[in-house]
Amino acid sequence: MSAMRLFGLGALAVLLGLDCLARLLRWRRGGPRALLKEVLFFPVDVTCVEHLFRPGEALPNSCPCPLPHGQETSFTRLLRHLLSANTSLDLCIFAFSNQSLSRAVLLLQARGVVVRVITDKNYMAISGSQISALRRAGVNVRHEMGAVYMHHKFAVLDGRLLISGSLNWTTTAIQCNKENMLVTEEPDLVQPFIREFQRLWDSNDPARHCPHG
Amino acid sequence: MSAMRLFGLGALAVLLGLDCLARLLRWRRGGPRALLKEVLFFPVDVTCVEHLFRPGEALPNSCPCPLPHGQETSFTRLLRHLLSANTSLDLCIFAFSNQSLSRAVLLLQARGVVVRVITDKNYMAISGSQISALRRAGVNVRHEMGAVYMHHKFAVLDGRLLISGSLNWTTTAIQCNKENMLVTEEPDLVQPFIREFQRLWDSNDPARHCPHG
Numbered sequence: 001m002s003a004m005r006l007f008g009l010g011a012l013a014v015l016l017g018l019d020c021l022a023r024l025l026r027w028r029r030g031g032p033r034a035l036l037k038e039v040l041f042f043p044v045d046v047t048c049v050e051h052l053f054r055p056g057e058a059l060p061n062s063c064p065c066p067l068p069h070g071q072e073t074s075f076t077r078l079l080r081h082l083l084s085a086n087t088s089l090d091l092c093i094f095a096f097s098n099q100s101l102s103r104a105v106l107l108l109q110a111r112g113v114v115v116r117v118i119t120d121k122n123y124m125a126i127s128g129s130q131i132s133a134l135r136r137a138g139v140n141v142r143h144e145m146g147a148v149y150m151h152h153k154f155a156v157l158d159g160r161l162l163i164s165g166s167l168n169w170t171t172t173a174i175q176c177n178k179e180n181m182l183v184t185e186e187p188d189l190v191q192p193f194i195r196e197f198q199r200l201w202d203s204n205d206p207a208r209h210c211p212h213g
Numbered sequence: 214m215s216a217m218r219l220f221g222l223g224a225l226a227v228l229l230g231l232d233c234l235a236r237l238l239r240w241r242r243g244g245p246r247a248l249l250k251e252v253l254f255f256p257v258d259v260t261c262v263e264h265l266f267r268p269g270e271a272l273p274n275s276c277p278c279p280l281p282h283g284q285e286t287s288f289t290r291l292l293r294h295l296l297s298a299n300t301s302l303d304l305c306i307f308a309f310s311n312q313s314l315s316r317a318v319l320l321l322q323a324r325g326v327v328v329r330v331i332t333d334k335n336y337m338a339i340s341g342s343q344i345s346a347l348r349r350a351g352v353n354v355r356h357e358m359g360a361v362y363m364h365h366k367f368a369v370l371d372g373r374l375l376i377s378g379s380l381n382w383t384t385t386a387i388q389c390n391k392e393n394m395l396v397t398e399e400p401d402l403v404q405p406f407i408r409e410f411q412r413l414w415d416s417n418d419p420a421r422h423c424p425h426g
Contacts, residue, residue: 005219013226020233039405043360147256148389151379166364176361182402189395192252
């Protein structure tokens with residue numbers, strides 16, 4: 001009887017040890033599922049991105065456009081991340097003129113994703129800006145009223161994924177400049193941006209800046 | 214005897230379990246020492262930063278300047294991080310005109326920290342740029358020769374700490390703009406910036422752009 005108990009306890013100890021070891025190794029790798037941490041550098045060569053907007057269709061091979069097809073670049077990665085939003089997109093952007101990024105935001109809006117945009121009061125009016133196209137499509141846009149420049153270039157998707165860096169959402173930045181974008185789900189980095197977005201959103205509520213009566 | 218063995222094994226199992234639990238909790242908190250992950254937002258109010266440059270002295274209370282003293286802001290945090298470099302500073306910066314940040318880089322250079330700077334070919338020459346002051350002090354500076362803008366704003370300290378965001382190293386950015394800086398030791402985020410810096414450093418070697426004979 002005591003030999004049985006001893007055997008049982010021994011087996012328990014071994015199982016416990018193995019379980020703890022497995023958990024330890026999992027945590028060492030960054031948790032049950034590793035949090036996304038990715039860095040994108042620019043400029044990139046121009047490639048066809050049509051297949052990202054029509055994932056169910058027989059693209060990219062059948063697309064007739066003259067651009068290179070089927071290539072993964074920092075820009076296709078950025079577009080893929082952006083288009084992965086399911087519930088919300090909070091975008092805080094100094095300059096926004098790139099048409100593919102605008103198309104992606106409009107697609108999200110059409111899908112029912114709650115899109116909020118904060119932008120710069122001067123740069124939203126420059127030639128090629130996509131801000132008025134977003135507004136026409138019903139996207140909720142506010143512009144910064146209290147700073148020289150609203151110079152941020154960040155987006156938070158689904159309150160979970162942060163995209164932030166030096167890159168304005170312009171074609172020059174994407175195709176001609178040396179730029180970076182950091183993409184992460186790390187909560188210690190994402191949460192401060194969520195709070196800052198809400199702070200800027202609230203402080204630039206147009207209702208607060210239009211005294212009545 | 215079997216009771217003693219049973220007791221011993223039971224105690225071992227409990228100890229093993231507790232040990233594993235403690236390790237688990239430590240890993241959950243991000244490892245033996247949590248990796249730094251910090252976000253700084255701007256603008257900030259101007260405060261005295263003299264004490265950061267003379268840590269051994271009786272500042273900040275005795276500093277006679279008219280600015281507020283002893284206040285921690287995003288800018289003092291940025292300066293503290295910068296001044297913590299022990300061996301190397303790799304700085305990739307579009308616009309650099311802030312005098313306190315320039316003073317910090319010069320102080321690091323004087324301490325023997327290996328400083329390398331990559332900057333933009335047009336912005337390095339604008340009024341107030343600190344690039345020529347850095348060059349005069351012997352800092353190794355290269356400017357980007359292959360892009361419309363060298364628009365990065367990042368620094369890597371001691372091959373370990375990344376500082377990156379929307380903020381150019383200008384007084385307007387620090388005191389007047391809405392800006393962000395992300396500070397992290399997360400290797401998955403730091404390493405790509407180290408590789409990109411070296412790539413840009415090598416590709417902008419002036420020796421490669423001066424054909425001989």
